[in-house]
Amino acid sequence: MHDIYNFVSGTLVWVSFILFTGGCVYRFVSMAALAKKKDPVIYEYMSLRYALRSIFHWIIPFGSENMKMHPVFTIVTFAFHICLIFVPLFLFAHIILIKESWNISWWFLSDSIADVMTLIVVGSCIYFLVRRITQPEVKFLTSISDYLILAVVAAPFITGFWTYHQFPGHKFVGIIHILSGEIMLVAIPFTRLSHMIFFAFTRGYMGSEFGAIRHAKDW
Amino acid sequence: MAEPAVNNTKQITDEGIVRGASKLTPEKIERVINSVLKAETGARLKTYVDICVHCGLCSEACHFYLSHDNDPRFSPAGKVKQTIWEILNRKGKVDAEFIKRAAEIASTECNLCRRCAMYCPFGIDIAYLLITMRRICHKLGVTPQYIQDTAHSHSATINQMWVKDDEWIDSLMWQEDEARGEIPNLRIPLEKEGAEIYYSVIGPEPKFRAQLIYQAAVIMNASGVDWTMPATPGWDNSDMCMFTGDFEMMARLKKIHFESAARLKVKKIVMGECGHAFRSVYDVGNRALGWKMPPIPVVHSIEFFYELIRDGKIKIAKKYEKPVTFNDPCNMVRGRGLHEMGRFVTNATCEKLIEMHPNREHNYCCSAGGGVINCGPPYKKTRVDGNRIKAEQLFAAKARGAKTIIAPCHNCHGGLEDIVHHYGLDMDIKFLGDIIYETMEKPE
Numbered sequence A: 001m002h003d004i005y006n007f008v009s010g011t012l013v014w015v016s017f018i019l020f021t022g023g024c025v026y027r028f029v030s031m032a033a034l035a036k037k038k039d040p041v042i043y044e045y046m047s048l049r050y051a052l053r054s055i056f057h058w059i060i061p062f063g064s065e066n067m068k069m070h071p072v073f074t075i076v077t078f079a080f081h082i083c084l085i086f087v088p089l090f091l092f093a094h095i096i097l098i099k100e101s102w103n104i105s106w107w108f109l110s111d112s113i114a115d116v117m118t119l120i121v122v123g124s125c126i127y128f129l130v131r132r133i134t135q136p137e138v139k140f141l142t143s144i145s146d147y148l149i150l151a152v153v154a155a156p157f158i159t160g161f162w163t164y165h166q167f168p169g170h171k172f173v174g175i176i177h178i179l180s181g182e183i184m185l186v187a188i189p190f191t192r193l194s195h196m197i198f199f200a201f202t203r204g205y206m207g208s209e210f211g212a213i214r215h216a217k218d219w
Numbered sequence B: 001m002a003e004p005a006v007n008n009t010k011q012i013t014d015e016g017i018v019r020g021a022s023k024l025t026p027e028k029i030e031r032v033i034n035s036v037l038k039a040e041t042g043a044r045l046k047t048y049v050d051i052c053v054h055c056g057l058c059s060e061a062c063h064f065y066l067s068h069d070n071d072p073r074f075s076p077a078g079k080v081k082q083t084i085w086e087i088l089n090r091k092g093k094v095d096a097e098f099i100k101r102a103a104e105i106a107s108t109e110c111n112l113c114r115r116c117a118m119y120c121p122f123g124i125d126i127a128y129l130l131i132t133m134r135r136i137c138h139k140l141g142v143t144p145q146y147i148q149d150t151a152h153s154h155s156a157t158i159n160q161m162w163v164k165d166d167e168w169i170d171s172l173m174w175q176e177d178e179a180r181g182e183i184p185n186l187r188i189p190l191e192k193e194g195a196e197i198y199y200s201v202i203g204p205e206p207k208f209r210a211q212l213i214y215q216a217a218v219i220m221n222a223s224g225v226d227w228t229m230p231a232t233p234g235w236d237n238s239d240m241c242m243f244t245g246d247f248e249m250m251a252r253l254k255k256i257h258f259e260s261a262a263r264l265k266v267k268k269i270v271m272g273e274c275g276h277a278f279r280s281v282y283d284v285g286n287r288a289l290g291w292k293m294p295p296i297p298v299v300h301s302i303e304f305f306y307e308l309i310r311d312g313k314i315k316i317a318k319k320y321e322k323p324v325t326f327n328d329p330c331n332m333v334r335g336r337g338l339h340e341m342g343r344f345v346t347n348a349t350c351e352k353l354i355e356m357h358p359n360r361e362h363n364y365c366c367s368a369g370g371g372v373i374n375c376g377p378p379y380k381k382t383r384v385d386g387n388r389i390k391a392e393q394l395f396a397a398k399a400r401g402a403k404t405i406i407a408p409c410h411n412c413h414g415g416l417e418d419i420v421h422h423y424g425l426d427m428d429i430k431f432l433g434d435i436i437y438e439t440m441e442k443p444e
Helices: A002-009 A011-038 A040-045 A048-059 A065-069 A071-090 A092-102 A111-134 A144-164 A170-190 A192-213 B015-022 B026-040 B043-051 B063-067 B076-089 B096-108 B126-140 B145-157 B165-180 B204-208 B211-223 B247-263 B275-288 B301-310 B339-349 B377-385 B388-399 B410-422 B432-439
Strands: B197-200 B268-271 B298-300 B324-326 B404-406 B428-430
Touching (some): A002 A011, A111 A144, A170 A192, B096 B126, B096 B377, B145 B247, B324 B339, B324 B388
């Protein structure tokens, strides 16, 4: 078990970080080059002012009409995304690991808050899953990959919670936790999770078209 | 053909689609799909397909979805799933039956109204994905017959309605003559070089709504503006080729339109109350020609009327008495933000404006635009049944007193007329030009 632990918490961490960073850079650069070649329209019409105007309206809870129409979804999705990003970056246990390795550290969440935030992520994933199964308009669009992505996102949080609370088998689950976190990182640039990279650009482009050319709102 | 339909939908009977599809082979389908995808699409299509998280939040943007009791097949992403996603997943290896259904979905069950772009959290341009499907269908020769006929007319005559060159001039002179009964010194100045305004209309105006040219002439004369109309092809600003996916022809039409205006050395183009034509001249066709913005400024009638009234060039004698409601046309509101100007004109000419809900950028499409009404009688039921929500929206406005619908767009006009009749709404439909003509002070 120690060998596996050392492998997933050593070599694989590096591999996953390199794939994540390199993947994001690659996806971004290759998409920008493809746009330059095939969709020059994006460069022509992208307007910083209107891109930011649109992004601003869509990253503020209830900033768009659609968010007002789906209050539960809006609350869940904002809570989910905030917790999803904050917990891994500001978790005490993670920061300790980094401090031990490189002697650098930063502000961290209290364990109890991180615990609640982890449960929010897991609960949100359950909400998304139920929504996917029960809402006809979502079910119609759903394929196996949607469930897999949901599992990839939920896994590090479920296993992290398990490990922290030292539930039975936590040593083994801890390894799964590290592994699943690595899988999720690598999945970001290469799956639908790449909306993390591209959201600002698709939203910004639509905002530019609506704002600068069409003189209309897009929220 | 007695083959059973593969989808659980009605049998497709449109001549253009059925006959076009009968000539397809799997090899041709695959070759055409992949050539369009490779040559004409790039980062936009790839990103849109890659990042869509299948959340379904675009659904309630679509009047087809809402009008079919939230049937997921009619949601924006649902339509993309049945068209573009499928051809990408199968790398173009789809059969003729699939193409028939895809042509119908893209051409008759989506108005390209772009409301869903305002509901997708990522701002995915779903209309772009469906017009790409139409483009593929065009290249495969599978387009609904009626709209294809108008596209043929565009190719042969440079106007949408098979109007011959002399008939165009005749129609203008006829309307000038008619209007002189009311205003004796009225002119429709043809081919006036250096005029400030080049007034262009859509093919159906001389064909069957000639009174709109009459009214426009009265408004132009009363306001004393320096205007002209061309006596050559290029007068028709409409563009069904943009909607069939015939982008080469679209560019040709816009080139002739802009060139006829450039030849007359006008300062700007003012367009009649048409939505899709505005989209074509202001937003889409100019891009196909390599112009970031139109080479000659383009002003839609809503904005033109707004300026005339604001500057006191038109005076209102007696306001329109019946309470009105204002239907925001997609292409001038989501397409140009003219909603407040439209309301300014309405309030200046009408006693009472009763808003329908939702309104402005969020108004529901009339279900006629995007070339859907041009797909003709075979699809009338599709678009009228597909817009029950518009009837409900209008019933609510009517319940609060609205008697007349102002629809400053030809397609809205045609679409709403069918909705009003089908659902028994019993409301009048008017252009802003109708109202201004009716209420303005006319020169003796």
